[in-house]
Amino acid sequence: MEMTSYKMRQNNLLEKIEEGAFLIPSNKLMHKSNDTEFPFRQNSFFKYFVGFEEADSLLVLCKRRNGEISRHLFLQGKNPEMEMWMGKRMGVEKACELLEIDFAYDNTTLEENLPKVLGGIENLYFDFFNKELSESIQKCVQTLSRQRKSKAHKPHSWHHSIDLMGRLRLIKDQNEILAMKKAAKLSDIGHRAAMALSAPGVNEKEINDLLTYLFSQEAGEGAAYDSIVAGGENALILHYINNNQALIDGDLLLIDAGAQVNTYASDVTRTFPVNGYFSEAQKELYQIVLDTQKTAMSFMKVGNSLSDIHKETCLSLIRSLIEAGILKESAEEALESGSYRKYYPHGTGHWLGLDVHDESPYLQKGNTGKLQDIPLEEGMAFTCEPGLYFPKNDEAIPTQWRGIGIRIEDDILMTNNGALNLTSSIPKEIKEIEEACHAEIKDILAKCDPLPLICK
Ligand SMILES: [Mn+2]
Incomplete structure (x- = not known):
């Protein structure tokens, strides 16, 4: 099967590092005034690397020391009542196939599942200026520290990811x-x-x-x-x-x-x-x-x-x-x-x-x-x-x-x-x-x- 440009972009990004995980969040809906939001605008990096248009998602791209790559996506779960108000969601079940992701999770399980995804990873690449993401990462690393078996790796080096990701966006396909x-x-x-x-x-x-x-x-x-x-x-x-x-x-x-x-x-x-x-x-x-x-x-x-x-x-x-x-x-x-x-x-x-x-x-x-x-x-x-x-x-x-x-x-x-x-x-x-x-x-x-x- 032909590789989509999204998958190629993910590979190009992971080629830039020896080992580690990139955490790339979507945008969130922004409050405009009571009960109303601004029109949704996807985060440009998230759009570039996965092409998914929903809010409240997080893409995690992992590369292990042995070169093994895994692609993870946290996204909004199906919810008929919310979908009646806010529009259809792709949902966890279809995400792997439609977005060529290896593992998809309901975003409400982030605290539970992010430590599982990042266990054994040493380097984390993310936007330092994203406060909410930084907090999720801190929480995740704390969880891993508590669970740590004596010699297992846990993330210990942080890297601001914007220049690495932005460098790829310079050359248009x-x-x-x-x-x-x-x-x-x-x-x-x-x-x-x-x-x-x-x-x-x-x-x-x-x-x-x-x-x-x-x-x-x-x-x-x-x-x-x-x-x-x-x-x-x-x-x-x-x-x-x-x-x-x-x-x-x-x-x-x-x-x-x-x-x-x-x-x-x-x-x-x-x-x-x-x-x-x-x-x-x-x-x-x-x-x-x-x-x-x-x-x-x-x-x-x-x-x-x-x-x-x-x-x-x-x-x-x-x-x-x-x-x-x-x-x-x-x-x-x-x-x-x-x-x-x-x-x-x-x-x-x-x-x-x-x-x-x-x-x-x-x-x-x-x-x-x-x-x-x-x-x-x-x-x-x-x-x-x-x-x-x-x-x-x-x-x-x-x-x-x-x-x-x-x-x-x-x-x-x-x-x-x-x-x-x-x-x-x-x-x-x-x-x-x-x-x-x-x-x-x-x-x-x-x-x-x-x-x-x-x-x-
Ligand atoms: Mn101008």
């Missing part, structure tokens, strides 16, 4: 890439529709709602993160999610929004004129950010790191800021002093995947043991998002540029053919954007493939 491409496609539809809908008087909320609707089409699971729909000066608030102001004639609209497919995120930002025409001043500034993004992309090569790309991005923005008379230092001085951070305070890119800021390390130990930036490799996915944010009252800024925030963000996949821009179809050149702003929303929806449900 074909299934992951497919999900990310589907998400990118839905983001394309959303951003084009937003450009078409935008006009003076339209509310940010209407655009936000349209994005959410379009991101939920077909395989879409809605927005991968809270969309930022920021008209005018709202673009200066980097995580603006109020999205409730009317758009103003002559302003720009910055939208940072991406669809999610099979829990994989896309992360896209476009900035465009509310009324469909860039002013000359807006054009000039927009072109600076766009040219910087192109410069950044020219450094996306196997062997370079995200921080190499960030440095070149900063230098490119700094040169433009010097040319505009905003910074009065040399480029090297500005890079050193960080004076540009007032206008470009964030990084140029982050890993992208199950989490919009994918939980993978940025540094690794080099040959000398010193930490170094992780170099780009085929299969890695990340964003490229230069921007400039000019405060309203900053007298160093030319008057016509004050109060403007611009960011342009695309999703990049490293391939054997260089950097592939997964979101390149979304209008970005000034001319393309103005055209997209003048499209009719119903024509955009009608041309969509897949066709939005409302058009069917």
